[in-house]
Amino acid sequence: MPxxxxxxxxxxxxxxxxxxxxxxxxxxxxxxxDLLERLDAAEAASAPRKKG
Structure with a gap:
């Protein structure tokens, strides 16, 4: 039987x-x-910013 x-x-x-x-x-x-978008925004806000 297949x-x-x-x-x-x-x-x-x-x-x-x-x-x-x-x-x-x-x-x-x-x-x-929506939760994933809010988590991404929170992560971006807490990430150290590079000085250029």
Whole structure:
């Protein structure tokens, strides 16, 4: 039967890959994107500035 795992490790590997692919296709929630933007801004504000 095609798609049948030959070992338990292969079955786990296939399921993990399928789960990862499903998660990878999910859209990032706006709240999370907003949080990332605020974290980037805070990091940029706290970084030492180079004197030129």
């Amino acid at each position: 798609g049948t795992a030959k070992s338990p490790e292969e079955a786990i590997s296939r399921r993990l890959k399928a789960l990862y692919n499903a998660v990878e296709q999910e859209e990032i929630p706006d709240r999370f994107l």
